[in-house]
Amino acid sequence: MVNEQDIYQALAAVSDPEVPVLSILDLGIVRQVSINENEVVITITPTYSGCPAMDVIATNIRMVLLSKGIKSIRIENQLSPAWTTDWMSFEGKKKLADYGIAPPTRKAKQSLGLFEEDMVPCPKCGSHNTEMTSAFGATACKSLYRCKSCLEPFEHFKCH
Amino acid sequence: MATDPKDNTTLQLLHFTLQMADNALINGHRLSEWCGHGPVLEQDIALSNIALDHIGQARSLYQYAASICNGINSENRQHLFASTSLNQKISKGEMIDEDDLAYLRDAWDFRNVLLVEQPNTDWAFTVARSFYFDSFNFLFLSVLQNSSDSTIAAIAEKSLKEVNYHLRWSSEWIIRLGDGTTESHQRIQDALNDRWCFTGELFQATDADVAMNAQGVGVDISMIKQQWLEQIQSVLNEATLSLPTGVWMQEGGKQTRHSEHLGYLLAEMQFMQRAYPHMQW
Incomplete structure (x- = not known):
């Protein structure tokens, strides 16, 4: 059994x-x-x-x-x-970061204003000097970012 | 048909659910027409994502609508629709599902607002249509998530999180185009003016809206009109655009009277299932 x-x-x-x-x-x-x-x-x-x-x-x-x-x-x-991404495990967030996808950075309950954006550190170089290029990525759960320090594009698993 | 008030409530719940489901499906299908044709890759992906959200929401709503249909007694079930293909299935005593509702109904059984079936035309017209609808949808779902019907409430709660992204996307584009070049400003203003006549219907209560609001299932849509206007106005101000002034409003979609555009849309969307029933891929 x-x-x-x-x-x-x-x-x-x-x-x-x-x-x-x-x-x-x-x-x-x-x-x-x-x-x-x-x-x-x-x-x-x-x-x-x-x-x-x-x-x-x-x-x-x-x-x-x-x-x-x-x-x-x-x-x-x-x-x-x-x-909600608040249910994602700590290990899950760590695995995402190791995989090169920036994990959710805040609790989804604290919602953003209509035109506010998340500050997401670059998963490759750790820089906070990044910007969102599109709220929509290759899958519904991800958005597209660009690092202005190492110049690499990366994906962010949206706080949802 | 039904004279029993309980049956009538069931019918209104079905119509109410179909109004929402049809808005989601038709809007989603229209947006999906941009897939592979977006002006830049990121925007192509954005619209495909948004289209997918709408179609996913439509699925949940059609599943619920199908369960309502299947729960109606077999005699009354024969008279729910005026679409031959769907009625053939119902008259055989078969249960229907989400796909039957999407693919086997004809235009005169669809209850979406006229706004969402209007063609994409160009980027400005697509943005204008989405902006009007997303602003409405966000406010509507915000109230609907407290519905006394637990299925409707759950779908609204889930959808609202997605519609938040849609509203942000269309509002940002209104600002970008309005506060952009002379040409982009003129073209988005023209599109907003042109599509304005389809916004009145969003706030027109059908029998289903009235009945469901009275039951605590639906939304008093007249109550959100003012908020909608304020929200639209604040984005238009930032975009240096003007609120359209037209007062004549086109209506009919929620009462199953549609513009010619819906027929063409359905012809393309439903072709495979009509030509090859039960086909899967």
Whole structure:
């Protein structure tokens, strides 16, 4: 019989297909794991409404649990409370920075004014002399920045 | 159709949900037409991101609308729509899903505002349309996240975080174009003036708006009009642009009467599913 800990251990192996250094546990999208008499229910929450990775993640969760011999799996989608980068683990933020993506710098609860921008240190040289080039990047969760010290462009995982 | 007040409430909830879902889908589809055609790469990506947010929100809303449809008794379900393809499926007793609502309804079953179906035309017209709609959507969802309907509230709460980025994007472009060159100033002012006549409908309450507001599910849209005007005005001031003065307003989309543009949009968007039903890729 599997226990919750086994399941979490298995889920740690499921990565975000868009940002493969992060597991879905690092991202904070697994909201609940419950083991019923005849099935395992995994409740996940989408990062962004239109994130195409969510379907892939759901499939990968099934695959990894099947490989542990768990056959009866239900994946529930929960929208509220809405996902926030505040749920990202400390390790997750460190992995992002090591990967070259600047992690979220503040609590998303403290929202910015309409035209305010985040000050994001460059993940390559550490300089604070950076500027945003676009709020939208290759995936919904990232924005584009440029370092004015080392002149390298970089991505920032938005505080959301 | 339904005379039972409970059924009538269900019907109004369906219409209310479809109004929002159709706004999101049609707006998202229009913006997605820029994909691969943006003036610079960053803006191409920005619009594709925003389009994806809208389509994602539309999915959540259509899933909910489909569950409402499927919960209506089979006799009343036959009369919900005036679209042959969808009705064929319903009359067979089949359950419908989000894709059926997006791909098998004809223009006369869509409840989006006329504003979002207007063509992209050029960059200024696209920015003007988004600016009017995003400003409305932000205020609307801010109230809607307290809806007494937990599904609607959850979708609104989630969407609002995304719409925050949309509003920032369109407001920044209004300022950049308005406070830019003589030509960019003139062209964004012309676009704002031209699309202005489609903004009145945003604040016109349909039967569904009235019924859902009375239930605590919806929003009293007349209450957010003043805030909307103030928000628009403050951005226009910064952009050195003027608030359009036209008083005549075009309406009909929320009552399923559309401009000719929607038909062309649907013809392109729905073609594959109509020609090859259930096709996947």
